[in-house]
Amino acid sequence: MPRLHLFFLLSAALAAQSRRVTEEEVMRVHRAALLIDTHNDVTSNTVEGLDIGKRRAEGHSDTPRFREGGMGAVFFAVYVAPQYVAGNRAANRTLQMIDTVRHDIIERYPNDYALATTADEILRARKSGRIAALLGIEGGHAIEDSPRLLRQFHALGVRYMTLTHTNTNSWADSSGDIKRADIKHHNGLTALGRDIIREMNRLGMIVDISHVSDKTFWDALEASRAPIFASHSSARALSNIPRNMTDEMIAALGKKGGVVQVNFGCEFLSQKSADSSPLNDPAVLARFNAAYANQTDMDPAVRRRRMREIVAELGAKTVRAKLSDAVAHIDHIVKIAGIGAVGIGSDFDGVGCVPEGLDDAAKMPNLTRALLERGYTAADIRRIYGENTLRLMRQVERVAATSAPTGSATR
């Protein structure tokens, strides 16, 4: 009996030990996979004049680093900060952000990028040696409550919309302010919210539930006829923050053909990072409030930059996540919902802290190595990196193709 026990202990130890992988194998598997990143925020920089064609020392992404990291397709965030709601400037900002993708990225570098609006167009861009550039709106307030604007943004190439950002809008609750008593909430989606999802289904726009409250997630999952996804969220079981998804949510999303695109932000991946986040450091918060208390409508991206300056100044320490934390989230989602329910939504250039080893877009082969060492096959990695998202896009396209030519929305 003790001998048998020892045998099981030994084999368990061997199984946990990582497989040896050569660099040649890593690059072969990496290049064979079509890597799709469903959330990149470099657009917050290009809209301010950044040249994406030049390698820079700071940040996480630019063309040289996309090329080095073997990026096949990028959903660029058409990010509309909550402050644009005031004075109805959200649609204007949305157009500016769409233009930075179309003009500053695709038109400026036609040999590096091709606009893609369908799964087939992603494959076509790949064949031509270019990175497929896609558009995803972040923040449902972008459409200023009008299905007409939704249709026009779709016509300009937008293929997903995150129903909310950190702000509850007039038709969907956000996880970002759900605990605030001074905000009017709806208990999930309103009737208009359901109409908007119906119209997104009809148009062929992916419903993105990153940032929404838990109740909005359940309402959206029920309302949508097509699979939905989380463009940049991770697992709450491993890092308990409102932006991550519970096991129940992950299982239900997967069952309906959805994909959880793992966010690389340290706080999303590691509880230690979340707990040590400067956003929770009283000294940092006090300094921030003293300096910027009067700027209540500060863009969250600017706010993050200012916070980072104060963090550096005070020498406050955030515990960095590790490459193995990203692998642990992938493992967890696979365990809960299967290999078909996981993808990559890095949030590069949208988060301040990324894991050691995944320092920027150029480091993506490190994840391939870690997954191979963990026992994932080349076929598994192809699914995680792109095939799951392509399959979801085709399902969304099919629902649109089989919808009635005009929607029920009359506004």
Ligand SMILES: [Zn+2]
């Ligand atoms: Zn976001």
